[in-house]
Amino acid sequence: xSKEYKxxxxxxxxxxxxxxxxxxxxxxxxxxxxxxxxxTIAIAAVYGPRQLHxxxxxxxxxxxxxxxxxxLSFSVYDRKKPGPSRRSNxxxxxxxxxxxxxxxxxxFPAQVVDVxxxxxxxxxxxxxxxxxxxxxxxxxxxxPMKDLICSVAVGKNDKxxxxxxxxxxxxxxxxxxxTDFAMAKLAxxxxxxxxxMDGKIQPNIVKDALKLGSEACKEVYEAQxxxxxxxxxxxEEK
Amino acid sequence: MSGMEMSNxxxxxxxxxxxxxxxxxxxxxxxxxxxxVTYDVSDKAEGSARIKMGKTxxxxxxxxxxxxxxPDSPEKGNLMVSGDLLPLASxxxxxxxxxxxxxxxxxxxxxxxxxxGMIKFEDLVIEKGKVWTIIIxxxxxNDDGNLIDASTICALAALKSAVFPEIDKEGKIDYEKKTDxxxxxxxxxxxxxxSFFKLGNSIILDPTxxxxxxxxxRVTFGISKWNSQYMLNSCQKKGEAPFTSEEIEKIMEIITxxxxxxxxxxxxxx
Numbered sequence: 490x491s492k493e494y495k496x497x498x499x500x501x502x503x504x505x506x507x508x509x510x511x512x513x514x515x516x517x518x519x520x521x522x523x524x525x526x527x528x529t530i531a532i533a534a535v536y537g538p539r540q541l542h543x544x545x546x547x548x549x550x551x552x553x554x555x556x557x558x559x560x561l562s563f564s565v566y567d568r569k570k571p572g573p574s575r576r577s578n579x580x581x582x583x584x585x586x587x588x589x590x591x592x593x594x595x596x597f598p599a600q601v602v603d604v605x606x607x608x609x610x611x612x613x614x615x616x617x618x619x620x621x622x623x624x625x626x627x628x629x630x631x632x633p634m635k636d637l638i639c640s641v642a643v644g645k646n647d648k649x650x651x652x653x654x655x656x657x658x659x660x661x662x663x664x665x666x667x668t669d670f671a672m673a674k675l676a677x678x679x680x681x682x683x684x685x686m687d688g689k690i691q692p693n694i695v696k697d698a699l700k701l702g703s704e705a706c707k708e709v710y711e712a713q714x715x716x717x718x719x720x721x722x723x724x725e726e727k
Numbered sequence: 728m729s730g731m732e733m734s735n736x737x738x739x740x741x742x743x744x745x746x747x748x749x750x751x752x753x754x755x756x757x758x759x760x761x762x763x764v765t766y767d768v769s770d771k772a773e774g775s776a777r778i779k780m781g782k783t784x785x786x787x788x789x790x791x792x793x794x795x796x797x798p799d800s801p802e803k804g805n806l807m808v809s810g811d812l813l814p815l816a817s818x819x820x821x822x823x824x825x826x827x828x829x830x831x832x833x834x835x836x837x838x839x840x841x842x843x844g845m846i847k848f849e850d851l852v853i854e855k856g857k858v859w860t861i862i863i864x865x866x867x868x869n870d871d872g873n874l875i876d877a878s879t880i881c882a883l884a885a886l887k888s889a890v891f892p893e894i895d896k897e898g899k900i901d902y903e904k905k906t907d908x909x910x911x912x913x914x915x916x917x918x919x920x921x922s923f924f925k926l927g928n929s930i931i932l933d934p935t936x937x938x939x940x941x942x943x944x945r946v947t948f949g950i951s952k953w954n955s956q957y958m959l960n961s962c963q964k965k966g967e968a969p970f971t972s973e974e975i976e977k978i979m980e981i982i983t984x985x986x987x988x989x990x991x992x993x994x995x996x997x
Contacts, residue, residue, distance in 0.1 A: 575834065579827075579830060582827050582965075583963070586964065586967050590968070665953075670962065675969070678969075679972055680969035680971060681969050681972060684962050684975070685963050685964065686962035686963075687949075687960060687962075688960065689844075689953060689959070689960060691958060692950070692957050692980075692982055693957075695959065695975060695976070696976050696979070699975060
């Protein structure tokens with residue numbers, strides 16, 4: 490791993506952008522949160538457990554998790570056409586799988602927990618910010634969870650492993666180009682719940698990339714915990 | 728993992744068998760089925776191929792169109808990958824708007840090919856503001872599992888077989904006249920895809936449909952060789968069950984061996 494790579498915004502290889510995490514931002518929701526990595530801002534609301542429609546999707550042995558992720562139309566320079574796209578459908582689904590292992594919905598048979606994630610402002614890493622926000626919102630909703638889920642993007646610019654890429658870094662074209670490797674894990678377990686990548690990365694350095702990501706996840710975890718505690722202690726808890 | 732009716736009994740049996748390193752069709756957990764690639768599915772297409780991996784059967788066609796470049800890459804041609812899970816190929820598939828599987832399949836094939844650098848997009852420019860768009864259309868004919876890996880190989884074969892149509896004096900494409908000019912593809916880059924499926928603590932490759940349904944999660948990697956190094960080009964996990972970092976490390980050891988094995992096999996076909 491090369492340590493001395495100079496990033497365009499002056500960060501160290503293993504340095505996340507400034508994190509902002511806040512819980513309880515949407516009064517109507519059963520749980521809600523915002524999470525920002527620098528210029529990427531995600532908000533999430535949790536509704537439920539509640540009755541699941543359509544009925545045929547109900548699972549009599551457990552409650553289910555249903556996620557929806559999308560960009561607001563003005564969160565990117567080229568206006569995003571409102572409504573679901575193939576990209577947002579795919580991210581919604583991988584987000585669901587990233588979060589589900591932390592939840593235990595067996596006590597809520599046939600019900601659903603809906604997670605709504607929207608991106609207000611996008612500067613790369615939107616799915617990871619969204620997962621972090623959603624994980625806090627689920628905890629805020631008071632659902633039974635075995636752990637929080639933490640998510641970061643690791644990646645590469647040419648040969649240099651870096652964490653939490655900006656859009657500019659995602660568009661890097663020199664040498665081996667840019668690699669973006671989004672991961673999520675249970676904060677206190679070695680269980681990877683999201684793995685999504687494109688770019689160019691040698692199989693023998695995936696181990697280093699995952700290690701870098703896991704370290705960064707610890708920082709995300711601290712920010713999430715702090716934000717959750719603020720709400721509990723501040724008496725705003727629903 | 729989706730759709731097919733599956734009894735718990737079958738899942739438990741497969742779990743037990745995988746733990747004993749056994750499969751119904753007597754393969755080892757990481758053994759691949761036989762691969763057979765043929766060409767010329769349609770002479771109307773610019774290129775086409777068909778793959779059979781066991782009972783899994785997929786056809787891929789290449790069509791070329793002239794269009795405008797994307798604003799963010801004015802000096803490059805375009806690639807579009809689409810796929811349709813026709814009700815023809817399995818009782819699981821229904822007509823109507825695409826489900827997750829139908830969305831994911833072409834996207835993963837697209838990423839494995841695009842990110843590998845196999846297609847020289849800058850050589851698809853005809854003149855300023857006018858470029859070729861390569862369209863890859865994927866149709867499974869019979870689904871017996873592992874559609875992503877099979878479709879990636881089939882798309883490669885179809886790309887390699889494709890030739891440009893003629894452009895007449897007014898600049899219109901004459902699809903009935905084919906040139907002998909092949910697509911601008913790098914000879915040394917061969918992107919492949921390997922999907923690792925997990926049930927209990929076992930990891931298998933190239934599942935049949937039944938095995939695939941029983942598994943709890945999947946991680947797919949696109950891999951190629953670039954400047955004579957192995958390069959992963961894409962990755963996507965599907966399903967709830969997590970992978971440990973130890974499992975991913977093991978997969979990294981397996982994948983380069985499997986890449987060499989399949990590359991060698993494909994030399995007979997490509």
